[in-house]
Amino acid sequence: MVAVLGAGAGFVVLLVLLRLTVSVLLVSGPSMTPALRHGQRVLFVRRGLVRPRAGRIVVLRPPPGPAGRPLLVKRVVALGGDPVPPEVREATGAAPDAVVPPGRLMVLGDNPPFSTDSRLWGALPVSDVVGVVLEGTRLRGRA
Template structure:
């Protein structure tokens, strides 16, 4: 009888340790999310499931073109691509991204842009100073500027303004569902 009681105690200990590990991982290391909506097409589709790692945020290692999840409202998280980092001057002219007055390629948009009709732009022209809430010349310290990859159908920094780094949940690193799309995000 004592042996059965010891078995139950051991199982309870194992379950408690497993729960603590799961809670620790979800709070500090990584969390699964589901993409909602078309704003990250063609990179991510509605219903894609991702692993979002949190350590990059903890150690302030967000980089240009990272795909991040952030708190857009109290109840809603958005997933977008970081285009501008603190201190960057961001501008779009003639469907070309300029960072600090230098043209920057966006390889993740190359395929969709190649399918556009002639004289059609994928991203409408804008500058931080004239068109973005706050009318700043550069991305403010402690903030990032984000855009959805589906530039014609995305609520992003063009409407929301600059995203505080404190609102970023993590960086999307891996697509794990659907199975045929398992891959690291670029």
Template sequence: MKLISMGLLAGVLVAATAALVARRRYVVVTVNGTSMAPTLSDGDRVLVRRRRLDQVSKGDVVVLEPPLDPTGKILPGPPGTDGRRWNIKRAVALPGDPVPPGIDGSVDRVPAGSLVVYGDNPHSVDSRQRGFFAGDRLLGVALRRLGGSAL
């Protein structure tokens, strides 16, 4: 009887450890809005792997906080369930890349620690209006729509 109890306890500990590791690496985000249409729709749930800026590639769909306004306040947008304001956009230029047309013309290259992001919807509010997004405000890279395909 003790062997079964010890085996069950070990199994529970392994499962709990795996759940903690997964929670630190992955998060589920619900899309709110149409900035990524037609790729993602309002209400889609997306699996996001936590990543640093140096782990992002051009073309990745990323989740990050919007830039701050000049007074240090977060620009408007709907808060997530955690109270933070998240944006889901596509990375189009990374540190050192040429700055795409229509973005801050005072520099030729994307500054270190920053990225340029666009929504797939041409009416998205993104780097074209807000400028560079800070890499230290990055949550991660969207891997797939839950119940759907990879992005």
């Protein structure tokens, strides 16, 4: 009986820890096609536990705007100290030798014609990243 209660308590603690560290997000829109589709669910780990890296898909808050700050999913293309990517340089008019400032990053959608990203926003604070999507954790189902 005591072993069952101990196992049950351990399971509850595990669930609470998972809830605090891992979340589910519903992908909305075509900006990350083909990697992620509209209506797909992904798991992400909160930023304090995993750092964003170039090439990884992140969940972030965009700059404030008329639609508020809904969570978005984008791919990190440059971190502080990295050269500004050509796509962003062309869109923003940045100098050819421009680098991303420390503490900031640049993101792009995988489907450029349907993505609002660093081509419009420029470099974003790393603190706007909420979490990093776990690779291979796309969950089935639509909203």
